[in-house]
Amino acid sequence: MAFLTLLLKASLIYGGLLGTAALMTLAERKVSAWMQLRVGPNRVGPGGLLQPLADGVKFILKEEVTPDGANMWIFRLAPMLAAIPAMMTVAVVPFAGQVELFGLDFGNLSVTDLDIGLLFILALSGLSVYGVILGGWASNSKYSLLGGLRASAQMVSYELSLIMTALAVVALTGAMDLREIVAAQAGSIFNWNVFTPVVGQVGLVLFVIATFAETNRHPFDFAECEPELVGGFHTEYSSMKFALFFLGEYCAMTVMACLTTVLFLGGYQVPFWEDAPWFVQLGAFGAKVGFFLFLFIWVRWTLPRFRYDQLMNLGWKVFLPVALANLLVVGALIALGWA
């Protein structure tokens, strides 16, 4: 029974993640069309809803091309390395509290609850950079290599600020278990970490921007910067291998949106309704995550791309000092007993 429950929850959560990633590819085009006064994909299914499915079929039917002189092993390994760690991270995300259905108790709605859930996500998302770097290197093409190099420098730089900011929340809560972090924000809306004076707001802004850099999203998508690098690290990839990179990126975005929600916006907590039933909690979580996913698209179609040196300056000379100062202030608040 316990195993069946776990299997059911795991398949539902992974199905949900992949479904969200597929819908995001559609939403990306629909929202961009809306922002640019176009129509967007509307031929397949009602309102273009089946477009991701059509894309999937197209990816599978496309010819797989391997460039001359590519390192075959690493060339094949890279898309897997990009997609798998990104998908694994969702295992520790708490989607809702206790689930009871038809009189049966299914436990908490998440695949598993780890004591070190936050570290688990950060460690695995740190590994997903290998897909980008190795894909760029193994393609045996200068554009791909440059894309991979940029990705490696960028992700290491912003990972620092990301971790420092998350660490401030850990210090405030005293736990790395994501479910405990959510539980600590129960009750009034002002218990959410984002409403902790100054450090909450600074933390949220830093974390969201670092997330953009960490997932290689616009305005920091230098790994695939089209005007400079053709397609960047995935220039030489075709067919399902390319689709895996795509899938990895959207899964990473979804999980990072979940993590931002958990750390700063109270996770699945419904304001002023502490013991809400699980479907209401799931709805609240979905709404908060949906906002951040929309933000990803919104920013992509609004801001122009940075320059690479601007990105590095911002990461090391602004973000890291501010994140450190943020952590210091949190430490001081705790030492003074104000938080």
Add this chain to the structure above:
Amino acid sequence: MVDLLFYVAALLSVLCALGVVISENPVQSVLMLLGSFLGIAVIYLLAGFQFLAAIQVLVYGGAIMVLFLFVVMLLNLGDPEVQADEPLFHGRGRVTGGLGVALAALAVLLTASRGTALAPVETYLWPEGGLDPLLGMAEAMFGRYVLPFEAASVLLLATAVGVMALAKRQRTKRAIAPAPLESKEAAA
């Protein structure tokens, strides 16, 4: 089950460590090193150190090895055939390498002959009271062994600075040589 997983992870990390030295392609070497680190992370997990395993993956897997790859990829920009001509091990390298392997093998044999490899760690970090393993480690690191711990970090820093100073001196010497382009490739 745990024993089997331990042997698989140990074999993986040892084989990967061998691969680091043997493989001719530097990028492959870095990948092998990554595999070795991940194997070690699995061993930490089996010993009950979730936190240590996550930090191992986060710091070594996610940050340090990425920097290694970055540097290796920059070095590798030259013609790969130039590097392939060089012999894998040089005279002195063979001796020190062989000695290292022999020492490592001796250590493995000694550990194996003492029964299960994980037992001593368990008895130290899980005393009768059932202390949290992380707490036990923190107590050991910042309490009883704080001086050696800090000394080791200073030593590592000194080593890093020393390596940089040595590498820098070699490069300035080479720069005086008549054909700077060739010598640069040889260094890579």
